[in-house]
Amino acid sequence: MSQKKRVAVGLSGGVDSALSAYLLKKQGYEVVGMTMATWDDSVKMPAVEGREGCYGPSEDKNIEEAKLVAERLGIPHYVVPVAEDYKREVLDYFRAEYRAGRTPNPCVRCNQSIKFGALQHAARKLGIDFDYFATGHYARLDFKNPDVPFLYEALDEHKDQTYFLSRLSAEQLSTVIFPLGGMQKADVKALAKEIGWDDFATKRESQDFIECGDYSVLFDESDNVPGDFIDVNGKVLGKHKGIVHYTIGQRKGLNIGGQAEPLYVVAIDAHHNQVILGPRSALSCTEVSAVDLNLMVSETSPLLKEPLTAHIRLGHKGATARITALDTAAGTISVKFDEPQFASAPGQVLVLYADKGVVASAIIGK
Secondary structure: OOOOOEEEEEOOOOHHHHHHHHHHHHOOOEEEEEEEEOOOOOOOOOOOOOOOEEEOOOHHHHHHHHHHHHHHHOOOEEEEEOHHHHHHHHHHHHHHHHHOOOOOOHHHHHHHHHHHHHHHHHHHHOOOOOOEEEOOOOEEEOOOOOOOOOEEEOOOOOOOOHHHHOOOOHHHHOOEEOOOOOOOHHHHHHHHHHOOOHHHHOOOOOOEEEOOOOHHHHOOHHHOOOEEEEEOOOOEEEEEOOHHHOOOOOOOOOOOOOOOOOOEEEEEEOOOOEEEEEOHHHHEEEEEEEEEEEEOOOOOOHHHHOOEEEEOOOOOOOEEEEEEEEEOOOOEEEEEEEEEEEOOOOOOEEEEEEOOEEEEEEEEOO
16 A cells, blocks of 8 residues: 555454564554453353463453553554453354353454454544554455455465454455464464564464353353253153253263264254254265355355355365355355265354355354
8 A cells, every 4th residue: 555554453362463463564564453351250261271262361461461562562552351252243143042042152252242342432432543453363355346256265274263253344455454364373482482572472372262162151040951862763861961062973971872883963953952963974965055145255256156165064085066046135144065064053054165265154054
């Protein structure tokens, strides 16, 4: 750009956001740092040595590390309180989904509603002015034309975070900068050491959205309502400890013995408080339908008629699929896989890619 403008960088206290701020300042932008404060001590959470998480009592430490980045760069730093938004949009959503027998992705939700939504709105209300917003996410943007994607995988495919960003709209991303999208993680750490930031280069990364790693702390005793484990034919196999403790595809922790083959959670019936168990083969699916569509190309894009790569959860390696139904007015989409896939879970995010670009995302239904 011919004229550099003001960029607010979301500083988390980690190496990626720190180096993003460093690179932007080096490129001539006017940089300010801001860190969202989500922790309000409303959740009783045990301390776990050696774990890092986005939400937890160690937030003050992360804020101090973010301030240290700002001091080293000589830029302003602001702490932006968004705890109420986070509780409503992420924690309450997470609880409601599990109570309904679905499996949400809280990090995807946080990006959509908080980092690229409430955080920026709250910052502007505090008088923090900026033209662009930047984060340390590994992703690339390219707004060419409406028939092709605008969100692309990062150069470092092992660190790519487009799955987490797939629910963002073109409007949300139109003023975003991802400084690390064209870099390898190893090069980011090497640069941190080169500029004398060894403490950030060796800092442990966040391992989960919740610091202790135990989702059960988000629920209370009223959620621990025992019910029946049943098989796919309706036969009672035993008792579960509450549906919030289970998710589709789960095998461990069922404590059901004496079966001819291993059992998995194949469905959750929240209305009848039942967890349905079955063999691995019962989790094989060839089609997935999803709602709350976020289309990232035009409705007339030829890509929608071509084979795409579908990811049905974080960590899924992706599978070739074709769109069989698309209703943009209703916000629904269905896809059919070339080969059967394992454990499609209601509540998870379906993300469709054309080559390395995100074509669409939606929330998997029943």
